[in-house]
Amino acid sequence: xxxxxxxxxxxxxxxxxxxxxxxxxxxxxxxxxxxxxxxxxxxxxxxxxxxxxxxxxxxxxxxxxxxxxxxxxxxxxxxxxxxxxxxxxxxxxxxxxxxxxxxxxxxxxxxxxxxxxxxxxxxxxxxxxxxxxxxxxxxxxxxxxxxxxxxxxxxxxxxxxxxxxxxxxxxxxxxxxxxxxxxxxxxxxxxxxxxxxxxxxxxxxxxxxxxxxxxxxxxxxxxxxxxxxxxxxxxxxxxxxxxxxxxxxxxxxxxxxxxxxxxxxxxxxxxxxxxxxxxxxxxxxxxxxxxxxxxxxxxxxxxxxxxxxxxxxxxxxxxxxxxxxxxxxxxxxxxxxxxxxxxxxxxxxxxxxxxxxxxxxxxxxxxxxxxxxxxxxxxxxxxxxxxxxxxxxxxxxxxxxxxxxxxxxxxxxxxxxxxxxxxxxxxxxxxxxxxxxxxxxxxxxxxxxxxxxxxxxxx
Numbered sequence: 001x002x003x004x005x006x007x008x009x010x011x012x013x014x015x016x017x018x019x020x021x022x023x024x025x026x027x028x029x030x031x032x033x034x035x036x037x038x039x040x041x042x043x044x045x046x047x048x049x050x051x052x053x054x055x056x057x058x059x060x061x062x063x064x065x066x067x068x069x070x071x072x073x074x075x076x077x078x079x080x081x082x083x084x085x086x087x088x089x090x091x092x093x094x095x096x097x098x099x100x101x102x103x104x105x106x107x108x109x110x111x112x113x114x115x116x117x118x119x120x121x122x123x124x125x126x127x128x129x130x131x132x133x134x135x136x137x138x139x140x141x142x143x144x145x146x147x148x149x150x151x152x153x154x155x156x157x158x159x160x161x162x163x164x165x166x167x168x169x170x171x172x173x174x175x176x177x178x179x180x181x182x183x184x185x186x187x188x189x190x191x192x193x194x195x196x197x198x199x200x201x202x203x204x205x206x207x208x209x210x211x212x213x214x215x216x217x218x219x220x221x222x223x224x225x226x227x228x229x230x231x232x233x234x235x236x237x238x239x240x241x242x243x244x245x246x247x248x249x250x251x252x253x254x255x256x257x258x259x260x261x262x263x264x265x266x267x268x269x270x271x272x273x274x275x276x277x278x279x280x281x282x283x284x285x286x287x288x289x290x291x292x293x294x295x296x297x298x299x300x301x302x303x304x305x306x307x308x309x310x311x312x313x314x315x316x317x318x319x320x321x322x323x324x325x326x327x328x329x330x331x332x333x334x335x336x337x338x339x340x341x342x343x344x345x346x347x348x349x350x351x352x353x354x355x356x357x358x359x360x361x362x363x364x365x366x367x368x369x370x371x372x373x374x375x376x377x378x379x380x381x382x383x384x385x386x387x388x389x390x391x392x393x394x395x396x397x398x399x400x401x402x403x404x405x406x407x408x409x410x411x412x413x414x415x416x417x418x419x420x421x422x423x424x425x426x427x428x429x430x431x432x433x434x435x436x437x438x439x440x441x442x443x444x445x446x447x448x449x450x451x452x453x454x455x456x457x458x459x
Contacts, residue, residue, distance in 0.1 A: 036103035069093035123199030130280040163271035177260035199241035209413040212258035316351040349441040365459035369421035388433040
């Protein structure tokens with residue numbers, strides 16, 4: 001089976017390697033302070049853009065040695081290298097010293113790192129001629145910054161060399177409370193008869209439960225090429241991307257971004273924007289497990305096998321592995337609400353089962369999705385689609401735990417909608433009936449969970 005997920009995480013630790021050298025021999029002190037301007041051409045900085053290492057060299061001169069000042073740190077090496085993970089323009093302050101002391105004044109050398117380096121997939125080639133954003137200006141059309149749904153002053157931001165740094169001084173709690181809308185100059189049009197690749201690199205100075213990135217028609221929120229919501233770890237860049245996604249007819253592309261859920265005093269960097277026609281190969285090798293999200297049938301359509309299925313619920317609610325009264329379940333159309341008054345500590349201590357009459361064979365591939373929201377954070381929720389157990393001729397249960405389409409763990413952040421989906425999966429063996437198992441083991445006390453819009457469709 002193929003398990004389809006859409007983003008890759010990356011990050012590297014900065015390395016600072018200094019090569020030891022012997023200083024020049026000096027004659028006795030005479031009170032003359034060296035003039036650094038006389039040695040400006042002795043300081044050399046070169047960058048290997050393939051590895052992101054900058055090499056700092058000082059061409060020897062009689063009676064002087066170099067002093068390099070990088071981010072407030074001093075080095076006296078005649079030759080050393082430093083690794084730079086992030087794309088950007090950097091500077092080094094240069095002085096010389098003799099037996100009489102440090103030079104009066106300094107020389108500044110500037111150098112550029114062309115691309116952010118990632119441990120995982122780093123996105124498509126930003127400076128490729130296939131990048132539709134090349135030469136395009138990103139304009140901030142508007143913000144909507146509203147902690148507690150009460151709008152305040154717009155966030156401050158910088159935009160340099162195609163990268164944004166957005167400063168969010170006040171915390172927000174919900175998705176869409178910190179919106180940023182970007183328009184493009186000149187406008188970019190997309191076509192429904194093409195497919196597209198996209199990538200952007202995000203970094204947050206604080207842990208973030210979910211940044212939303214939406215590519216859409218300017219002026220029409222419902223005409224969407226793609227929308228993703230991704231969690232960020234503090235100071236760890238993440239590449240958000242898709243490949244070979246079916247296009248839509250868009251005459252004027254825009255970005256709707258949302259940082260809702262941010263902690264106070266958060267800075268978010270958005271860089272390395274790339275969009276290209278999938279037919280144009282820029283040499284990037286994408287991870288193998290990448291497919292576009294399926295087109296979902298209507299939740300109430302007969303093509304949604306769940307909508308016509310009959311099901312019964314069963315539970316295993318056992319804090320400390322001691323079963324207690326089943327949680328309260330309320331069904332309202334395609335929404336199922338549950339209340340968990342008592343906390344559990346371990347996986348499988350809070351199982352909710354939907355035992356259906358849906359049969360499946362080994363030849364048919366299926367797509368599945370469900371939306372989950374919890375009033376409190378649950379670190380790991382298991383979603384499993386498995387063959388239902390049955391009663392044998394001797395009255396004993398026959399278990400089918402190992403015949404399943406998939407079993408996955410996801411995290412639920414408090415009050416954050418999470419859409420889980422998986423595509424093109426087949427049953428290892430024929431199933432007389434299918435059970436959806438959801439395990440909320442590890443839930444805090446007084447947690448309420450809503451399960452909505454379950455879709456099981458033929459791929």
